[in-house]
Amino acid sequence: MNIKQIAKKAGVSVATVSRVLNHPENVAPATKERIQKIIEQEEYTPNWFAQGLNFNKTKTIGLVLPYTIGSSYMEIAGGVEEVARQKGYITFMCNMERNPQIEKEYIDHLITRKVDGIILMYSLLSDEYMAWIRDEKIPAVMIGENELRPDWDSVMVDCREGAVHMTAHLVECGHETIGILCGRTPENEIKSILQGFKNVLKASGKKLQPKQIYEVENSIEGGYIGAKKLIAEMTSEGSEKPGDQLDAIFATTDEIAYGAMDAIKDCGLSIPDDIAIAGFGNYKMSNLMEPKLTTVEEPYRLMGIYGARILFDRIEEKSEKKEPPKHIILKTKMRVRKSCGHKERIGEMF
Amino acid sequence: MNIKQIAKKAGVSVATVSRVLNHPENVAPATKERIQKIIEQEEYTPNWFAQGLNFNKTKTIGLVLPYTIGSSYMEIAGGVEEVARQKGYITFMCNMERNPQIEKEYIDHLITRKVDGIILMYSLLSDEYMAWIRDEKIPAVMIGENELRPDWDSVMVDCREGAVHMTAHLVECGHETIGILCGRTPENEIKSILQGFKNVLKASGKKLQPKQIYEVENSIEGGYIGAKKLIAEMTSEGSEKPGDQLDAIFATTDEIAYGAMDAIKDCGLSIPDDIAIAGFGNYKMSNLMEPKLTTVEEPYRLMGIYGARILFDRIEEKSEKKEPPKHIILKTKMRVRKSCGHKERIGEMF
């Protein structure tokens, strides 16, 4: 059923039908009602392409994310999707598998498909490529970058501060030698965690040898392997107790922490008495680990919601006066549970 | 940049440009190359809407899912998305929040947007509504239905068999009284699990009172609350040990099992000595629980991959001769770990 047939059925011209769809105030009430009834009866919906050809708008956004697994990503995605749905938009899900090549291909697809806006989660794109997106004049917002891109709207988390709090907590719990398992985005996100970690250790006079810092895959397996290596590395020669030189492990991701916990247990060690463990993210399961994982909560869903709101503000923005880029920095929150051995202050801090 | 401008730059008609795009074999090599060079230079891409208006194809599919959280859903989604990407398609993610109203709205959106096909995960739609989708002549495949819809392509899991294996295992481990925590899709999916469970109990002469069967939200919280109630219900009057009449809990979902484990521990009970616990799904974390969770593995990713393949077969199918609906039934796999107290056969069964 197309507009012509509706027009014929109503005994009017296509222009009039189009008007009741787009400018109903310019149609005589009687005609309008008659046409509306027919539209309803026939379940007529304007052809998407024809409308697009005229309006160049799709009520569609693209969401590019690193993986489809991983609760943190999906919570952010859920936040985005919720806002989009409320606004009447529908969302393309683009799983780039943390591969910049795939990310680019997807963005090409999105632009070809005339999405009204794009959200880039933990993007891997170079600045040159971003410049190209800018040229396409399509609104985009970045979520989860850690290095600020001043030219782009973004939502980030103050990971450095989170790491500072956590490291301070670890020190306060009496841990002398703390190892760190760094995973996550290849280049940037761990940087600030590591920075916060180092600063606090330095300030509190704890030693930090290079071998205490370990880079791992951001996954349960990565955490397992990394912890095993770290423990092996931190064992005195001839000691029968593995990891005797290590008091605690700070994992830059809860997922890594899960794997590390498994590894510690596999070594016959107890958490937190032999080795304490701290995570980052506060994934849903962290509260069910044994012992329950002390971690830094990141407000994932909120990141998605804020990101989407900024995007829709841009989309609806009158193109004449563009506001300068917005940068939202969200705070983390300590979740002190049992895995770090803090005796008194179990509960929530900060 | 549009086709007209390219044509002018190349000194040819738009038809010729269109030809090098769609039927390059019908263009003289020299002209073709010249035009291609210009297309590349100008980074010209045909207008999506104009093309759509002619082809009525979008290289786009829609994926409707119950939630964006929950590793099982996202694994299925990941499988779909992978196949779609390989085929050059891009996927709309429609989170219906397990609400049939939202599901319908999304499907309307998808149809309006002229997607080439739709995948419905754990759909809540009535048969009448499905008939309406049929009228729109848009290919759709169902993933995760349990009641077979003979008219529709579908990928399902043989949950009944999985439940049979698990229940048999529980019995074999020596558990007399087994409670079951039913969650998941409101109406259908648990049905066959429950059926398998009942059959085995009956066959092995175990008792099964109504109070051993408990319906819960399909979530960690649901599992926690449900287990608490179940335990309370199954405690002898005057007993100081809660749940003394209960030997094991079968959760129809790993998520429910997680919550239940937490509840059991909170009661001061040990797993599996006081109460054993079994799950269903084999989510990623089940291997990290303490004790490690014995569960029935569902091949989630595969469900997505198969579903997508069927869909693309349909999409590419010559409309003349339609093949009859395909129904793929995937098998589950036992993952015997520690939470059920089986002493000898730790490892994999079946």
Next chain:
DNA sequence: CTGAAAGCGCTAACAA
């Protein structure tokens, strides 16, 4: 308040 007709960018049938 309504209709005729041009145009959005592209494809393909038909002619040359």
Next chain:
DNA sequence: TTGTTAGCGCTTTCAG
């Protein structure tokens, strides 16, 4: 091999 032109379904300007 190439060009001309009629659509695809809709919106909107311009007349009436």
